[in-house]
Amino acid sequence: MRLEDFLLMRHELLLTLIAIIILIAEIFTDDFKKQGIRPLSIILMAIVTIVGFLPAPTGTLFGGMYQATDMRLMMKNILNIGALIVFIQSASWLKSDDNQNKVSEFFLLLISTLIGMNFMISSGDFLMFYLGLELATIPIAALAAYDRYSNKSSEAGIKLILISALSSGILLYGISMIYGTVGSVYFDKVSVAYGATPLQIMSFIFFFTGMAFKISIVPFHLWTADVYEGAPVNVTSYLSVVSKGAAVFIFSIMLVTVFQNIAAMWKDVMWITAAITMTLGNLFAMRQNNLKRFLAFSSISQAGFIMLGIIGGSELGMAAVVYYILVYIFSNLGAFGVIAAISNASGGKENMSDYDGLYKTNPALSLTLTLALFSLAGIPPVAGFFGKFFLFTAVAEKGYWWLLTIAVLNTIISLYYYLLPVKAMFINKAETSIAYFKSDGWTKVGLIICVAGMVIVGFASVIFEYIRTLSFGL
Amino acid sequence: MDFLSLFVIVPFLTVVGIVFCKDFKQVRLTAAIGMTIQLGLAVALIFMYLAERKAGNMAEMLFMADYVWFPSLNIRYAIGVDGISVAMIGLTAVVVITGILASWEVQHLSREFFISLILLATGVFGFFITIDLFSMFLFYELAVIPMYLLIGLWGTGPKEYSAMKLTLMLMGGSALLLVGIFGLYFNSNPDGGQLTFHILEISKVHIDPMAQRFFFPFTFVGFGVLGAMFPLHTWSPDGHSSAPTAVSMLHAGVLMKLGGYGCFRVAIFLMPDAAHELGWIFLILTTISVVYGAFGAIQQKDLKYINAYSSVSHCGLVLFAILMMNKTSMNGAILQMISHGLMTALFFALIGMIYGRTHTRLINEMGGLMKIIPFLGVVYVIAGLASLGLPGLSGFVAEMTIFIGSFQHTDTFHRVCTIVATSSIVITAVYILRVVGILLMGPIKNKEFENLGDAKWFERLSLGTLVVVIASIGLAPLWLSNMINDSLVPIIEKLTMNL
Amino acid sequence: MTFLFYLLAAVAILSALMVVFSRSPINSVIFLIICFLSIAGHYILLNAQFLAVVHIIVYTGAIMVLFLFVIMLLNLNTSNEPHKSQLTRITAVITGGLLLLVLIAATKDAVLIQAKNPADYNIGLVKQIGQTLFKQFLLPFEISSVLFISAMVGAVMLGKKDSKKN
Secondary structure: OOOOHHHHOHHHHHHHHHHHHHHHHHHHOOOOHHHHHHHHHHHHHHHHHHHHHOOOOOEEEHHHOEEEOHHHHHHHHHHHHHHHHHHHHHHHHHOOOOOHHHHHHHHHHHHHHHHHHHHHHHEOEHHHHHHHHHHHHHHHHHHHOOOOOOHHHHHHHHHHHHHHHHHHHHHHHHHHHHHHHHOOOEHHHHHHHOOOOHHHHHHHHHHHHHHHHHHOOOOOOHHHHHHHHHOOHHHHHHHHHHHHHHHHHHHHHHHHHOOHHHHHHHHHHHHHHHHHHHHHHHHHHOOOOEHHHHHHHHHHHHHHHHHHHHHHOOHHHHHHHHHHHHHHHHHHHHHHHHHHHHHHHOOOOOEHHHHOOHHHHOHHHHHHHHHHHHHHHOOOOOHHHHHHHHHHHHHHHOOOHHHHHHHHHHHHHHHHHHHHHHHHHHOOOOOOOOOOOOOOHHHHHHHHHHHHHHHHHHHOHHHHHHHHHHOOOO | OOOOOHHHHHHHHHHHHHHOOOOHHHHHHHHHHHHHHHHHHHHHHHHHHHHHHHOOOOOOOEEEEEEEEEHHHOEEEEEEEOHHHHHHHHHHHHHHHHHHHHOOOOOOOHHHHHHHHHHHHHHHHHHHHEOEHHHHHHHHHHHHHHHHHHHHHHOOOOHHHHHHHHHHHHHHHHHHHHHHHHHHHHOOOOOOOOOOOEHHHHHOOOOOHHHHHHHHHHHHHHHHHHOOOOOOOOHHHHHHHHOOHHHHHHHHHHHHHHHHHHHHHHHHHHOHHHHHHHHHHHHHHHHHHHHHHHHHHHHOOEHHHHHHHHHHHHHHHHHHHHHHOOHHHHHHHHHHHHHHHHHHHHHHHHHHHHHHHHOOOEHHHOOOHHHHOHHHHHHHHHHHHHHOOOOOOHHHHHHHHHHHHHHOOOOHHHHHHHHHHHHHHHHHHHHHHHHHHHHHOOOOOOHHHHHOOOOOHHHHHHHHHHHHHHHHHHHOOHHHHHHHHHHHHHHHHHHHHOO | OHHHHHHHHHHHHHHHHHHHHOOOHHHHHHHHHHHHHHHHHHHHHOOOHHHHHHHHHHHHHHHHHHHHHHHHHHOOOOOOOOOOOHHHHHHHHHHHHHHHHHHHHHHHOOOOOOOOOOOOOOOOOHHHHHHHHHHOOHHHHHHHHHHHHHHHHHHHHHHOOOOOOO
16 A cells, blocks of 8 residues: 555545544643634634545545545535534534533544544445444434433434444344345445345345435434434534435445446335335424424435435436535535524524514524525525426436426425424514524624525536536446 | 626616615615616617517527526526517516505515515516526526515415415426426437427427327416416415515516416427317316406405406416417417506505505495595506406407407317307406496495595506506507517417427 | 254254343343354354454453343343333234245345355464454454544543533
8 A cells, every 4th residue: 555545535534633633632731721622623624624625536445445436525525514514503502611521522523423424435345334334323322412411312312322223233134135145245246246136135125224214214214303303403413414415425326336236126115215205204394393303304305305316326316416415515504503503592492483583683594594494495596496406307317207296296395394484583473582692703604604505506507517527327 | 798687687786785775765766776777678678679670680589698507407598588578578577666666665674575576576587588498497486485475574464374375386386397397308309419498499399299298287287377277276366365565466467477478488389289189178277267267256355356366367368368379369368468467467556555545455345435536546447447358458459369369269169168258258347347336436435534645656656657558558559469479470380380 | 063053053043032032131131141152152163263252252241241230230130021002012023024034035045155265264263364354454443443432432421520510
């Protein structure tokens, strides 16, 4: 291995490096200076994000176990952006009395999950994939229980760890069957040797189920709402955007590479689960009052929409998925950012009815949330419209007209509930609405990035076209 | 910089200007100035268009511009106008400026109100100038979504319910439309070349009839929802009655026309085979719309409901005429869109002004208003007469053309439909005269109404503009119908080509 | 050899069943230890000495003793299973049985793959494993170290004393 080979792994190595820096900083600072860790972590993460975009060589390492292609680098960059925004948005929350003695742990755990995701995305065999997946989920469980004195937070932590253990078990069972029938864990060897023997189909079903838990596809979604509600808002936003995005990325890569021989089969499975996921996620979301639960169900139905891009297995579909995740990061983090800001300022108000008349008191936050919800619903001129449009194009391209019809009707259902918070903020009148408050600098920066992302990513066609040039397919 | 894009840029700049205004007077002034410029542009466009045509430029679309947006999918921002879009742009410009004048005294959150209103107008203008299905769809949704806030925030009555119902039904229509657009896109190049969203390029292709049969209903229903086609019209009475004055004007006057225009430009023009084959289903539905709307209007006691149902009837007539698919009836359909747009805007403006004075919209509680507020009363009578098709006003020209065109079909089915639809004229006369009788004539029912003031200057300006335009179209319709006729030629060719 | 295999397999399955069926948690844990031991026996049969030893040390030794401690500390020696409704039980049995059926059916027709190095008896030795781990599988090995440190950080964070609250 030559020295420049390490350049291929620069995302992971840099993240490990900043994790070590934060660890050392934590050891060598006293309580008074610990406040400096917040800006330090954010700045380090910003540097990593920017460095990630610099051009770099591509190739494979460790005999195909680690793969760095342009597309995978792009995926990592997208996740880095998401993580950076979450870092920025958490800054003011971490300043509070309850949290300020565990600031560096928060950043360390998030960075280690990010390392896991990056390795997972770059994986070229099932062992790496599995390790990356574990590294990406286990620390999140500790973070979900971050707010130790709240029962709900502890509940979220324990639920998440149990569910991820269960799903990992199912996934491993599937992987062991694949190894048993093929005799290799390397993706390139498996994809060639994979046939449609009963055991292999069984192994795929186990694999699919395991991944379905991670992406929270119906009927494996039941943990989502409780965990999202219980966990602190910033952890929830990370979980719903970055974690989910990473799982979707590797899932789509594996479907079109490892499982390409049984594409006809997984397409049928995806068709049905996508339709059910969209519809049920939407129907549940309509009934929620707690905004975190609301966004949890909305993220389930978004997962259904994202699957639309994968179903076709085409290059366009893959590009649409990657693009949509990028859009989704900005939109969902915008929504969560506003909810977090309001929750911190008002002492934990997270219900939709608390938002009555918010526009009168906090117009900027209301407009940001409205824009984010419109983007999630797919309404022009924000980026969500373009994202959904490309996903639908990918479905239509392969001639799944009925699925497309189900999907477009689901966008209308989703529009209904995305308008409910808008209605609360703008139209409903309240005796006592949340008083005006001034957000601190970090929150503002985080939200401005989100809004800029929502506007620019859609109109600037270069971004989509760039992803399109990288994309891969069956 | 091309001329047509100004129609999107000017409203956008107006919105930006409003954001920086200090108080409500500045806001409304900025809005009025911006939209007056827009009206000037529209008038200039009409003259430029006529001059081009006179100079012998017989291209299908004029002032075209084409910018590639997403090259890999061949999504473009393509614009261009023919006589029909020019007429619609003119209509929109008139209705928008009168709408702004009619809401001169909206003080509650005025900044947000005018921004939403102008955003809506931006969507409509964009829709009429674009000839690329993607941008068309984008502008369509852009025009619908501000409606939610406009009705929900500034409306009256059960406004939240109406706003939600209207938004969801219209967006539902757009969702179906999206399926239709994808159907057109993926069938736009059967030889395996580059696919396209460009309307003119698709119109050169003969789309596989099987695909047409599948996607025509999606497209037609998608636009038909906005055109208030029975049984998908139910958003219209609730929405219009809850909306504030200017919004009702814009919505009934312009936004509903998007439906008719889209059915015409996209559904029928691009999928003629299916239109011939499946048109009869929609013809029945639109005939029902025409008659049902008219009967619905007789039943109602609320002024806005009456006008909303009459809009269903009139817009049904637009779709009805489009489905007759000959040159005369289609010409009538476009004229009807313009005429109905103007007079319904006039109606809603009047109703808003009357309501602002009497604080009731129930016709039974009012009476003898002609003596108290003569200006509004006279204009109401003019609007009513235009609506029931009095010669000399625009309504007559439009309905006459439609029915002449419809009678050119000699088969029983079309004849029956035409005769049934024609009966709506009589019913229209009944409800219009009934309202005029109760509302304006007779003794003054409520003593409190005796010292109501008549129209103020901005109201007079708003109403006067509309009346002048209605009368001038009614008196000199030929230039307009010639302009439309020229543009109909390629469309009719396409319709008859594959028969 | 074959006899030993069947014997160990029978012991493993029986003890695994006893884990589920025995009423007292302590008995369950003891049966689980037996189950793990018999699986370790399988490893020896497959020439994987190192794996067998690690399996005994980690699972049977460390984890099971931890389990016993927890059970003792929580005083769980009497059975207090939460009551499940009859419907849940029946559904669970049916779905589980169906899954078993499908799995058996799927394995029945499975094509047996050839063992890679049937004659190499050194493959399970510590030296061989060390070589593989630090050459071919170096990267996963290093990642697992990151995994452990993050798990430790998480555990420390959850157990950390709150300086302000006390």
